[in-house]
Amino acid sequence: xxxxxxxxxxxxxxxxxxxxxxxxxxxxxxTGAVFGFAGALGLxxxxxxxxxxxxxxxxxxxxxxxxxxxPLTATLSMVVATVAAMVLIYAAGYMRKDPERVRFxxxxxxxxxxxxxxxxxxxxxxxxxxxxMMGFASYLLIGFWYGRAGVASAAMRAFLYTRSADxxxxxxxxxxxxxxxxxxxxxxxxxxxxxxxxAGVLLLVAAMGKSxxxxxxxxxxxxxAGPTPVSALLHSATLVAAGAILLIRxxxxxxxxxxxxxxxxxxxxxxxxxxxxxxxxxxxxxxxASTGSQYGLMLVAIGAGAPIAALLHLIAxxxxxxxxxxxxxxxxxxxxxxxxxTLAGAGxxxxxxxxxxxxxxxxxxxxxxxxxxxxxDAIIAAALDSTAAPWLLPLALAGSVLTGAYMGRxxxxxxxxxxxxxQVPVPLMTIGMGILVALATxxxxxxxxxEHMLGAEIEKPGWIVPAMGLAVGLAGLILGWFxxxxxxxxxxxxxxxxxxxxxxxxxGLILRPALAIAANCEAMEQRLLLAQVGTVRRIGLxxxxxxxxxxxxxxxxSLWVGQLSMRLGLxxxxxxxxxxxxxxxxxxxxxxxxxxxxxxLQSGFIHRELALTAIGIALIVAGLLAAPYYS
Amino acid sequence: MIPELxxxxxVGAALFGVGLYGALSQTNLVMIIMGVELILAAALVNLVAFxxxxxxxxxxxxxxxxxxxxxxxxxxxxxxxxxIARFRSRGSVEMEEARELKG
Numbered sequence: 001x002x003x004x005x006x007x008x009x010x011x012x013x014x015x016x017x018x019x020x021x022x023x024x025x026x027x028x029x030x031t032g033a034v035f036g037f038a039g040a041l042g043l044x045x046x047x048x049x050x051x052x053x054x055x056x057x058x059x060x061x062x063x064x065x066x067x068x069x070x071p072l073t074a075t076l077s078m079v080v081a082t083v084a085a086m087v088l089i090y091a092a093g094y095m096r097k098d099p100e101r102v103r104f105x106x107x108x109x110x111x112x113x114x115x116x117x118x119x120x121x122x123x124x125x126x127x128x129x130x131x132x133m134m135g136f137a138s139y140l141l142i143g144f145w146y147g148r149a150g151v152a153s154a155a156m157r158a159f160l161y162t163r164s165a166d167x168x169x170x171x172x173x174x175x176x177x178x179x180x181x182x183x184x185x186x187x188x189x190x191x192x193x194x195x196x197x198x199a200g201v202l203l204l205v206a207a208m209g210k211s212x213x214x215x216x217x218x219x220x221x222x223x224x225a226g227p228t229p230v231s232a233l234l235h236s237a238t239l240v241a242a243g244a245i246l247l248i249r250x251x252x253x254x255x256x257x258x259x260x261x262x263x264x265x266x267x268x269x270x271x272x273x274x275x276x277x278x279x280x281x282x283x284x285x286x287x288x289a290s291t292g293s294q295y296g297l298m299l300v301a302i303g304a305g306a307p308i309a310a311l312l313h314l315i316a317x318x319x320x321x322x323x324x325x326x327x328x329x330x331x332x333x334x335x336x337x338x339x340x341x342t343l344a345g346a347g348x349x350x351x352x353x354x355x356x357x358x359x360x361x362x363x364x365x366x367x368x369x370x371x372x373x374x375x376x377d378a379i380i381a382a383a384l385d386s387t388a389a390p391w392l393l394p395l396a397l398a399g400s401v402l403t404g405a406y407m408g409r410x411x412x413x414x415x416x417x418x419x420x421x422x423q424v425p426v427p428l429m430t431i432g433m434g435i436l437v438a439l440a441t442x443x444x445x446x447x448x449x450x451e452h453m454l455g456a457e458i459e460k461p462g463w464i465v466p467a468m469g470l471a472v473g474l475a476g477l478i479l480g481w482f483x484x485x486x487x488x489x490x491x492x493x494x495x496x497x498x499x500x501x502x503x504x505x506x507x508g509l510i511l512r513p514a515l516a517i518a519a520n521c522e523a524m525e526q527r528l529l530l531a532q533v534g535t536v537r538r539i540g541l542x543x544x545x546x547x548x549x550x551x552x553x554x555x556x557x558s559l560w561v562g563q564l565s566m567r568l569g570l571x572x573x574x575x576x577x578x579x580x581x582x583x584x585x586x587x588x589x590x591x592x593x594x595x596x597x598x599x600x601l602q603s604g605f606i607h608r609e610l611a612l613t614a615i616g617i618a619l620i621v622a623g624l625l626a627a628p629y630y631s
Numbered sequence: 632m633i634p635e636l637x638x639x640x641x642v643g644a645a646l647f648g649v650g651l652y653g654a655l656s657q658t659n660l661v662m663i664i665m666g667v668e669l670i671l672a673a674a675l676v677n678l679v680a681f682x683x684x685x686x687x688x689x690x691x692x693x694x695x696x697x698x699x700x701x702x703x704x705x706x707x708x709x710x711x712x713x714x715i716a717r718f719r720s721r722g723s724v725e726m727e728e729a730r731e732l733k734g
Contacts, residue, residue: 604730606663611655 001055003042004067007077007116010035015109022102026092029105033085036112040074040081047074048453054122063183066122071454072311076119076245079315082439083237083322084112090326090432091229094333104144108233111137115238119245123183124173131169131242135162138239142226154225161219165209169246172202189253200258203250204265211243211295213269217276220292224284228329231284235291236322244298244314251307260388263303267395270296274402278409278485279493283328284338286410290364291321293399297379300396306382308456312447313375319439320360320372326433327357331414334423345417352430354414356437361411363440365404366473371443373469376400381465397472404476405488412481639680646673660717660724664710671703
């Protein structure tokens with residue numbers, strides 16, 4: 001339980017401390033990440049011993065907040081914490097010169113907290129709250145450089161797209177809670193029937209929005225406007241993963257029909273975003289499209305009834321995609337851009353980083369013994385065994401070929417060209433990326449143990465599936481390296497470059513309906529306020545007016561007190577000025593005037609002085625002579 | 632009342648009047664000093680007259696007159712010293728032109 005709290009509060013408290021202190025953001029961020037990682041590690045160890053850690057806090061009546069560390073959630077939490085820690089180390093180097101580091105790291109930690117809450121949530125309400133927090137934090141992060149052209153609108157777009165798909169999650173969750181009478185996820189998973197089917201479809205819509213599945217794939221490419229560490233975090237283990245995680249967790253509940261839709265949507269996404277990635281002219285956007293494609297493959301696995309394969313691929317992809325993004329960020333720093341023409345040959349200038357990038361790229365393409373080889377084989381095997389194999393297998397294989405192709409193309413561009421000047425070393429970025437590359441390399445070896453822990457071991461396939469996976473991966477790599485995308489894609493090039501805008505583009509599909517819904521909601525709310533809730537409104541207004549009266553009385557009283565003391569002050573000022581001051585100054589004035597008068601007597605004429613003397617003496621004499629008469 | 636005393640006092644009073652008039656009407660410093668001298672002389676006449684006709688057996692009055700005469704001489708010396716110094720520095724002893732003592 002301590003570990004559960006530590007996992008969530010470590011990053012959150014660090015973020016709060018950062019916003020309060022406004023200094024040392026890197027140190028605080030890494031401290032928070034380390035605490036979060038320690039908590040997740042503790043949970044993972046506890047869970048691998050067979051203990052289910054859970055915590056229940058009082059919240060709404062009958063709907064407490066539940067946090068659960070089951071084998072599945074603890075594993076996901078571990079993935080999130082690891083990737084977050086590495087990305088934060090990298091970001092300490094990447095954001096070194098940015099003046100807004102406090103805001104950046106604070107928001108990153110907030111985001112990590114939200115993701116951990118989402119992963120560990122044991123009830124739907126906590127999950128919804130975490131889902132919202134994460135959407136908001138991702139909006140802040142994508143729009144981090146809001147001053148630059150197009151960034152604010154990209155953030156708004158990402159927010160709006162995912163939010164509109166979130167409606168599905170809300171309705172789905174309400175159906176599930178209404179049906180089973182509890183918000184606990186584990187309990188709702190055993191429900192069946194038509195409502196479950198509806199809820200499943202709605203959950204799929206939410207997952208499609210978050211995981212950028214066709215036709216909601218567009219926002220993911222635009223979200224590249226954020227800083228590269230943000231992309232690395234969003235695309236590997238957090239925001240985009242949330243959709244897949246939702247489906248993995250609810251997979252036991254989904255009826256066959258929904259599963260088939262999930263698989264087909266995933267398969268189509270894997271192919272279409274793969275094509276988009278191949279046609280992209282920007283490295284980060286290529287990686288973004290590739291993220292959509294990989295999550296498509298995960299959905300194929302879920303649709304084929306093997307959520308564990310999807311989970312394995314999610315973990316492998318988290319390490320791989322974050323390494324790729326971090327490598328792209330280093331090249332972006334070197335060349336001041338992420339356009340493929342700009343980056344031509346950037347890999348030669350940094351052989352170390354390029355090697356890491358290449359290992360991750362090969363891993364993603366499914367080359368043994370790297371991580372994604374195992375997970376991709378598991379997906380292909382699941383697609384092969386599935387009842388919908390005729391649909392899913394070709395899509396999965398095509399997605400894998402395209403994965404190899406766009407990775408091959410990216411490697412070719414980075415290697416083929418002028419190396420340019422020698423670059424200065426970037427220690428922090430190298431550390432963060434290096435550890436992730438190591439994970440991308442070695443994770444595959446731990447998959448067996450993980451399957452055992454989750455209690456769902458995947459049957460080891462024969463030679464045919466690995467051979468198929470390896471063949472498509474290699475074929476894709478070779479095609480991508482040697483054949484330019486224009487010839488490879490043929491007539492598909494232009495639509496792919498336009499991002500396969502289905503049904504009037506994303507704006508037509510999401511933006512306009514969203515605005516229309518917003519306008520309708522506004523009108524409905526107005527009507528509700530005026531008509532149905534009129535009484536409540538009147539009571540509320542009455543209370544408000546009472547409060548206002550009391551407030552006004554208080555205000556008048558304090559105003560009166562203030563005015564009184566003001567008058568007192570003015571009066572004392574008046575007496576001060578006109579009484580004491582006037583008396584003293586008047587006295588001084590008279591003295592000066594008298595002096596001036598006396599001075600006029602002193603004419604300096606001797607005879608006049610003498611005359612005055614004589615007159616004075618005469619007066620004295622007269623006084624003396626008169627003495628007998630008045631004494 | 633002794634008639635001689637009245638006459639002597641009248642002479643004294645006349646002298647005083649002339650002296651006062653001189654001191655006040657003249658603008659020349661020398662003449663002013665003369666007037667002052669006349670006033671003092673009138674006082675001396677009065678002193679001597681009072682002594683001679685009222686207290687002839689008290690010799691202290693004579694001593695008083697002698698001291699006043701000495702003071703007159705000293706005062707004269709000072710007054711004429713000032714007049715000479717003034718004349719030397721300004722070339723005139725006209726008191727209408729001398730207003731330096733004005734406050």
